[in-house]
Amino acid sequence: MIAPEPKSVAAVITEWRTNSHADVLLSRILEPEAWGHPKPFGLKLAAVYADQFPENELCRSYCQKYNIPIFPTVKGAIGVGTSEVAVDGVILIGEHGQYASNGLEQTLYPRRRLFEEVVHAFRLFKKRVPVFSDKHLSYDWLFSRWMYDLARHEGIPFMAGSSLPVAWRLPALNIPIGTELTEAMAVGYADLEAYGFHALETLQCITERRRGGETGVLSVRCVTGPRVWEEEKAGLWSKALLDELTPARQAAFRDPGPIRPTPSDALFLVNYRDGLKGAVVMLGSVGSCFAFSGRRRDVKEPDAAVFMLEDHRPYGHFGHLLRAIEQMIVTGHPSYPVERTLLTSGLLSALMQSRHEGGSIIATPHLADLSYQPADWPYAPGPVGTPA
Known part of the structure; x- marks a missing residue:
């Protein structure tokens, strides 16, 4: 042939x-x-x-x-x-x-x-x-x-x-489209714009698969430093969900170390229109780790996985991203909806404004009706480094 x-x-x-x-x-x-x-x-x-x-x-x-x-x-x-x-x-x-x-x-x-x-x-x-x-x-x-x-x-x-939605997941994490999510949290690290975007895409590529698809976001908020942990005590994000990632972090990294408060910590809070509360914790002590942790209604065990990147050449996750790009150019149809990235772009912009204003709540009427349905494009299969 x-x-x-x-x-x-x-x-x-x-x-x-x-x-x-x-x-x-x-x-x-x-x-x-x-x-x-x-x-x-x-x-x-x-x-x-x-x-x-x-x-x-x-x-x-x-x-x-x-x-x-x-x-x-x-x-x-x-x-x-x-x-x-x-x-x-x-x-x-x-x-x-x-x-x-x-x-x-x-x-x-x-x-x-x-x-x-x-x-x-x-x-x-x-x-x-x-x-x-x-x-x-x-x-x-x-x-x-x-x-x-x-x-x-x-x-x-x-x-x-981002390449995060197509990266490896340890352990394998498949959230069926139409799942009813009750909690959703992503983990990230480092610069709040460059890497915070990756963490938001990690969150969104899962939350968009919830029942009804994506329906929009009403407001966001970003706090930093000790206030991140004060908001956990106030119930605005879940340390328990973070702890659920411990086995995945131990499997993914040789010595992940304990998570503890650091001055560089930041928290993104995302208030979805359909009532779901999303959170992203950007943590100085988590290492080079992106992850998702969440719960489904009437399912006892949480969903918790590290979104694993190949942190050295050949940076194989970019190969899996390029396969998605290739598919679009060959077929003329996007492999997954650009609306995901439109939403994460809007979220990040509003979150950076919230941080600048000292953690104010930023209403996002411009994101409140940004609705779309997800696609079933696969993430990277096999162990980390498996070429696309």
């Missing part, structure tokens, strides 16, 4: 250096065997636009090696130097690079600007192809919603998000 011709993609990126998101996604397309994949991806890199070229950049060397043109404009990359859309899809990676921060300590990555330039090229060339946008849509809710609405208006198949 003859393998189908790979689909061509244009990469629109902020920068490409060792272990950047551009590296762990685009280099996989070019050299799948070097990244541990016995089966190549059904994609070929046709052109690149890079916003920045740091001293340690890899973009020029990779593109020279594989005869891939680098264009000074997004339009040039989409057209591969022609006056038409000359690719089957676009991978937008607006992560890493030297960009300013705002007063909420959010890095102002130009994802909205780059997406606008992609759509401008589509309009000029009178053709639309699928677009994947890495991580959250934007640091700003209005920019995120604008990107989502523009994609819908233009009829662009659009997907975005």
Whole structure:
């Protein structure tokens, strides 16, 4: 059987250096065997636009090696130097690079600007192809919603998000669509924007599977430091659910150590429209751990699993993310709903505002009717490191 011709993609990126998101996604397309994949991806890199070229950049060397043109404009990359859309899809990676921060300590990555330039090229060339946008849509809710609405208006198949929903789960955790959840908590660590987004996607990829699907969020709140543990004593999140993760942490990490309060701790509280209360605890003592813990109605045993990343090259979870991107570009249909990432982008923006205001409750009427149904896209199978 003859393998189908790979689909061509244009990469629109902020920068490409060792272990950047551009590296762990685009280099996989070019050299799948070097990244541990016995089966190549059904994609070929046709052109690149890079916003920045740091001293340690890899973009020029990779593109020279594989005869891939680098264009000074997004339009040039989409057209591969022609006056038409000359690719089957676009991978937008607006992560890493030297960009300013705002007063909420959010890095102002130009994802909205780059997406606008992609759509401008589509309009000029009178053709639309699928677009994947890495991580959250934007640091700003209005920019995120604008990107989502523009994609819908233009009829662009659009997907975005984190690698956490497709990462390994220890132990295996399958929440059937339609499950009635009574408690839901995610665990994360480190920077509240860059890594807090991953933790929110960890929470959301489970809570969206509850009975009725996602129906929206009424309000959020973020507190930090000792107040995290004061809120636990007040019953706003469950230390018992955190403790349920102990066996999974012990299985996943050689010496996970005890969880204890630290000055860098933070708590995200998410008040869902249908009454579910979600929580994310970002803990300085948890190690490099993302996890989910929750309860189903009338089920005695809790659901508790570490969402496991491969924390060294070849960073295999990005291979599983790339398979989802590949599926969208090959079929023209998103592998899972972009609404998940629209919601997590809005949550994160509001939570950063709450932190800036000292832990105020932020009403989110703009998220209250953000409803969608989940998809059954699989997470990474087998032991950690199993290649996609």
